[in-house]
Amino acid sequence: xxxxxxxxxxxxxxxxxxxxxxxxxxxxxxxxxxxxxxxxxxxxxxxxxxxxxxxxxxxxxxxxxxxxxxxxxxxxxxxxxxxxxxxxxxxxxxxxxxxxxxxxxxxxxxxxxxxxxxxxxxxxxxxxxxxxxxxxxxxxxxxxxxxxxxxxxxxxxxxxxxxxxxxxxxxxxxxxxxxxxxxxxxxxxxxxxxxxxxxxxxxxxxxxxxxxxxxxxxxxxxxxxxxxxxxxxxxxxxxxxxxxxxxxxxxxxxxxxxxxxxxxxxxxxxxxxxxxxxxxxxxxxxxxxxxxxxxxxxxxxxxxxxxxxxxxxxxxxxxxxxxxxxxxxxxxxxxxxxxxxxxxxxxxxxxxxxxxxxxxxxxxxxxxxxxxxxxxxxxxxxxxxxxxxxxxxxxxxxxxxxxxx
Amino acid sequence: xxxxxxxxxxxxxxxxxxxxxxxxxxxxxxxxxxxxxxxxxxxxxxxxxxxxxxxxxxxxxxxxxxxxxxxxxxxxxxxxxxxxxxxxxxxxxxxxxxxxxxxxxxxxxxxxxxxxxxxxxxxxxxxxxxxxxxxxxxxxxxxxxxxxxxxxxxxxxxxxxxxxxxxxxxxxxxxxxxxxxxxxxxxxxxxxxxxxxxxxxxxxxxxxxxxxxxxxxxxxxxxxxxxxxxxxxxxxxxxxxxxxxxxxxxxxxxxxxxxxxxxxxxxxxxxxxxxxxxxxxxxxxxxxxxxxxxxxxxxxxxxxxxxxxxxxxxxxxxxxxxxxxxxxxxxxxxxxxxxxxxxxxxxxxxxxxxxxxxxxxxxxxxxxxxxxxxxxxxxxxxxxxxxxxxxxxxxxxxxxxxxxx
Numbered sequence: 064x065x066x067x068x069x070x071x072x073x074x075x076x077x078x079x080x081x082x083x084x085x086x087x088x089x090x091x092x093x094x095x096x097x098x099x100x101x102x103x104x105x106x107x108x109x110x111x112x113x114x115x116x117x118x119x120x121x122x123x124x125x126x127x128x129x130x131x132x133x134x135x136x137x138x139x140x141x142x143x144x145x146x147x148x149x150x151x152x153x154x155x156x157x158x159x160x161x162x163x164x165x166x167x168x169x170x171x172x173x174x175x176x177x178x179x180x181x182x183x184x185x186x187x188x189x190x191x192x193x194x195x196x197x198x199x200x201x202x203x204x205x206x207x208x209x210x211x212x213x214x215x216x217x218x219x220x221x222x223x224x225x226x227x228x229x230x231x232x233x234x235x236x237x238x239x240x241x242x243x244x245x246x247x248x249x250x251x252x253x254x255x256x257x258x259x260x261x262x263x264x265x266x267x268x269x270x271x272x273x274x275x276x277x278x279x280x281x282x283x284x285x286x287x288x289x290x291x292x293x294x295x296x297x298x299x300x301x302x303x304x305x306x307x308x309x310x311x312x313x314x315x316x317x318x319x320x321x322x323x324x325x326x327x328x329x330x331x332x333x334x335x336x337x338x339x340x341x342x343x344x345x346x347x348x349x350x351x352x353x354x355x356x357x358x359x360x361x362x363x364x365x366x367x368x369x370x371x372x373x374x375x376x377x378x379x380x381x382x383x384x385x386x387x388x389x390x391x392x393x394x395x396x397x398x399x400x401x402x403x404x405x406x407x408x409x410x411x412x413x414x415x416x417x418x419x420x421x422x423x424x425x426x427x428x429x430x431x432x433x434x435x436x437x438x439x440x441x442x443x444x445x446x447x448x449x450x451x452x453x454x455x456x457x458x459x460x461x462x463x464x465x466x467x468x
Numbered sequence: 469x470x471x472x473x474x475x476x477x478x479x480x481x482x483x484x485x486x487x488x489x490x491x492x493x494x495x496x497x498x499x500x501x502x503x504x505x506x507x508x509x510x511x512x513x514x515x516x517x518x519x520x521x522x523x524x525x526x527x528x529x530x531x532x533x534x535x536x537x538x539x540x541x542x543x544x545x546x547x548x549x550x551x552x553x554x555x556x557x558x559x560x561x562x563x564x565x566x567x568x569x570x571x572x573x574x575x576x577x578x579x580x581x582x583x584x585x586x587x588x589x590x591x592x593x594x595x596x597x598x599x600x601x602x603x604x605x606x607x608x609x610x611x612x613x614x615x616x617x618x619x620x621x622x623x624x625x626x627x628x629x630x631x632x633x634x635x636x637x638x639x640x641x642x643x644x645x646x647x648x649x650x651x652x653x654x655x656x657x658x659x660x661x662x663x664x665x666x667x668x669x670x671x672x673x674x675x676x677x678x679x680x681x682x683x684x685x686x687x688x689x690x691x692x693x694x695x696x697x698x699x700x701x702x703x704x705x706x707x708x709x710x711x712x713x714x715x716x717x718x719x720x721x722x723x724x725x726x727x728x729x730x731x732x733x734x735x736x737x738x739x740x741x742x743x744x745x746x747x748x749x750x751x752x753x754x755x756x757x758x759x760x761x762x763x764x765x766x767x768x769x770x771x772x773x774x775x776x777x778x779x780x781x782x783x784x785x786x787x788x789x790x791x792x793x794x795x796x797x798x799x800x801x802x803x804x805x806x807x808x809x810x811x812x813x814x815x816x817x818x819x820x821x822x823x824x825x826x827x828x829x830x831x832x833x834x835x836x837x838x839x840x841x842x843x844x845x846x847x848x849x850x851x852x853x854x855x856x857x858x859x860x861x862x863x864x865x866x867x868x869x870x871x872x873x
Contacts, residue, residue, distance in 0.1 A: 079524040113544065119484040120548060121555035128554070131562050132547035135540035139518070142537035143525060149533070150526035157536050162611055206567055 066098040066188070066229040070198065070220035073107035074237045075294040076140050079147075082106075085235075085294065086147035089193055093153055098188050100223055102198045103144050104216040105136025123381065126171035130200075130210045133172075134159070137197035137216070144195050155193040158183065160200035161208065165219065167201035170350050173212035174201060176219075176281075179226035196223065213376070214275025221278050225285040232287055234274065235294035240301030241266065244318040244463045248456050251468055255316065256299075259306035262316045265411040265445040279303065306413055314421065315412040315466040320459045322452060324354060325380040326405050326438070327373055327387065331397035334367040338394050342371065342387070349386045351379050355407070355440045355447065368397070372438060374449065377403055405437065406455030409447040410462060422446050428465040434458050471503040471593070471634040475603065475625035478512035479642045480699040481545050484552075487511075490640075490699065491552035494598055498558055503593050505628060507603045508549050509621040510541025528786070531576035535605075535615045538577075539564070542602035542621070549600050560598040563588065565605035566613065570624065572606035575755055578617035579606060581624075581686075584631035601628065618781075619680025626683050630690040637692055639679065640699035645706030646671065649723040649868045653861045656873055660721065661704075664711035667721045670816040670850040684708065711818055719826065720817040720871040725864045727857060729759060730785040731810050731843070732778055732792065736802035739772040743799050747776065747792070754791045756784050760812070760845045760852065773802075777843055779854065782808055810842065811860030814852040815867060827851050833870040839863050 069089065076082050085103075092099055113132050117124040124132075141157035148155035164180035187194045198216025201209050211218050217234055224232040238246075239254055241263065246252040258266075260283035264276050274291070282289055282303065292300025332338055339358065346353055355374045375383045380401060387399055408429075415421050425446055429436060434457070438449035450458055474494065481487050490508075497504055518537050522529040529537075546562035553560035569585035592599045603621025606614050616623050622639055629637040646668065649657040663671075665688035669681050679696065687694055687708065697705025737743055744763065751758055760779045780788045785806060792804055813834075820826050830851055834841060839862070843854040855863055 079521060082525060116484060116544075116548060117551050120487060120552045124551040125554050128547045128550045128562060131550070131564075132544060135543045138540045138543075139521075139537060142533045143521060145533045145536070146522055146529040147525045149530050157533060159536075159613075208564075 064096055064098050065231065066100070066227060067092060067231045067233065068100045068102065068220050068224045068227065068229045069233045069235060070102040070216055071104065071144075071235045071294055072216065072237070073104040073109070075235055076103050076144060077107040079143070082140075082143050082147045083150070085144060086151055086153070088235075088294065089148060090151045090153045093193055099193045100184060100188070100227065100229065101144060101193060101195045102216055102220040102223065103137065103140045103195060104198050105133075105140055106143075109136040109139065127207065130171045130174075130208050133210050134197070134200045134208045137199050141195045141197045148193055148195075153193055154191050155195060156187050157195040157197070158187075159197050160219070161202035161206075163194075163196045163223075165196075165201035165222070166204060167209045167211070169203045169205075169207060169209065171207075171209055173350055173352075174203075174209035176201060176211065176222050179222055181223070181226050184223075184227065212275075212277075214278055217274050217278035218281055221282045221285075221287050221289060224287045224289070225281075232282075232289035233300075234289055234291045236291060237293065237295065238291075239293045239296070239298050240291050241303075242317065243467045244459060245320065248320065249318070249460050249463045251463065253467070255301050257302040257304065258316060259413055260303060261306060261444055262411050262413055263303045265409065265442065266317055266319050314414040315410050317411050318459055318463045318467065319409050319411070320455050321407040321409070322455060323377050324374040324405060324407050324449075325377045326402040326449060327375065327380070327383060328400040328402070329371045329387065329394070329396040329398075330400060331368040332371050333395045334369045339371060341390060341394055343373075345386050345390050346373075346375075346383060349382060351375055351383050351386065355438055355449065357438045357440065371396075374405070374407065374438070404452040405449050406452045406458070407447050407449050408455065408458050408462065409445050410466060411445040413444050415444055415446075424465060425462060428461050429458055432457060432461045469501055469503050470636065471505070471632060472497060472636045472638065473505045473507065473625050473629045473632065473634045474638045474640060475507040475621055476509065476549075476640045476699055477621065477642070478509040478514070480640055481508050481549060482512040484548070487545075487548050487552045488555070490549060491556055491558070493640075493699065494553060495556045495558045498598055504598045505589060505593070505632065505634065506549060506598060506600045507621055507625040507628065508542065508545045508600060509603050510538075510545055511548075514541040514544070532612065535576045535579075535613050538615050539602070539605045539613045542604050546600045546602045553598055553600075558598055559596050560600060561592050562600040562602070563592075564602045565624070566607035566611075568599075568601045568628075570601075570606035570627070571609060572614045572616070574608045574610075574612060574614065576612075577615055578755055579608075579614035581606060581616065581627050584627055586628065586631050589628075589632065617682075619683055622679050622683035623686055626687045626690075626692050626694060629692045629694070630686075637687075637694035638705075639694055639696045641696060642698065642700065643696075644698045644701070644703050645696050646708075647722065648872045649864060650725065653725065654723070654865050654868045656868065658872070660706050662707040662709060663721060664818055665708060666711060666849055667816050667818055668708045670814065670847065671722055671724050719819040720815050722816050723864055723868045723872065724814050724816070725860050726812040726814070727860060728782050729779040729810060729812050729854075730782045731807040731854060732780065732785070732788060733805045733807070734776045734792065734799070734801040734803075735805060736773040737776050738800045739774045744776060746795060746799055748778075750791050750795050751778075751780075751788060754787060756780055756788050756791065760843055760854065762843045762845065776801075779810070779812065779843070809857040810854050811857045811863070812852050812854050813860065813863050813867065814850050815871060816850045818849050820849050820851075829870060830867060833866050834863055837862060837866045
């Protein structure tokens, strides 16, 4: 009997009607004889509302208590999903992350899965149940409730697929699959039939919104093939898997725009060994993920000094600013400039590494549009630039037209 | 160092502002050097909203999944309360019922506390924390989330007071204490300085709204003295404790009106041994609490038949009706009449048992008001009558004036 893990995001379980739709879809699979584990996110808007409530009480709430708070969102969704399945006469039991055997480390609000003991899930499946697992959450070996950070429900689904040795993992979302660019911004964007982990990884880390990079990394590491597809129709989605030969013919797979980054620049940092390490160790200790890092050449008279810029997720900016403030004396920089009005535009494709001139074409396209480039960073299969947020969509359209139009 | 357990109800933690007020009150006690365990209910309205959501999906949702759902209400409240204490620089940690070591049986939606292992609470208290425990919930030895039913948060507070051997238990609510009658209905009602467990028990079981009877029973059993007081001011409340000598001088302690009962009458039940047992065993098996039971004398020609009436909490009526329907063939009654438009008016007082004429005075008062009595039930320290809901408040005022005016 095939075992399928299906993950439904917040918009798919946004209200009683959509929860019933999810239940119908699950029931249809179940009627075909499949065993099914369903992973659900919190109903859309719930997590944001909880965070807003907490921040009304205290601007920087304790992360341990935030986890206690946010875990209720998914717990609500699993109970309602189980009830919706019961209403269709399908046997179903919901489990919190802790009950499902998902053990994590103790880094609250962005815990990492350490281990999954799916004993309880197997027992319930064997007993003929659809098992509904709360995404995004787990517990430490000491019994503290943790959450996995943004995109945590995808991670739950992929990790469960690996732990359960399931036959299939389906990530249901509100889009049909992975596109060459966000079709809401670029009308000519096309759906991809398949994509490699690495390309998906770059798209994910670039804010393509379909998935967070951690989940894709995890899938790559454990060889979990998964499908990104829509919960609103029966169209085939995009299969994400190991790179295959014919994929390499494609130069550029997609263009993405991340509007969720903020840029921090430390001006006039003394240019001596160990200073950069201090900065990024302090950020790492605070569990803040840094994305791009750019260090410019030294400038100024007297003691050599340099500017160091980096980007973080926008919601992390207050925390990052606090960390940077706390190491001011230790690092000796002159001032900090934070900029939330940036967009990160990226092109991604495994073929890029064997084709020269891709970067040049991208920069030239932006220049023709009169768009200034603030930061550049590249990898083997992607090129990212930081630009003015207001020009983000214009830039995305132009670059998509140049490479994929 | 004195250890205090304080319980705050849903209206006391109804929004961020009131949660901050609770935190200020706790912080003030903490500053006096007390160790404090805070038990909170779900924010007012939250539990009802969750039930509504579930019923939109399915009219009779699974009780196991209801518990999964409802437990999120208190979990949200404890996290926000902890954050509010942090904002006042008070060390605080929240614990779910499970984390607090509250073990229950597996009767979902009305589980009974079996055992409390407050190891974690003691450790956190010793570490200088205010410990905030989710009321109303626990877990089974197998790790299933359970809820304790109506008034469960009071029960949590009183059971924790016993398990922790705390010095004081304060039940904070939106009234100043226990009154001779509901002051919103009877303007002449007076606050009582103290009341015995038994009287409180009768008042509680009669819907005086201050507390559910299970909590008072538990307090009586374990000798937990507690104070019912307001979270809106610093007025002394009402102390609930073992009956003392001078209490007995008082004939009537209070008058209460329960609008939350429904009456079920089985018409023409064959009057033979074992029929009543069948009915109430079936209701018991379904974990439905029956309050008043009245059986009238046999009537009719041919096979002797009788009418049996009982009352249940209004929300239990659909379930009770289903149970009664399921035993129709087995018991042979002719028809069922359900009536939600009833009120149960009661007078309570330990002195009643040594004073004759109390019942007569009550019935006469009602007769003078032209109010018909549907059912009567009495105990040593109370007399209850079921009357038309529409005349409930009129009856309450008249009876209060007659005994306590």
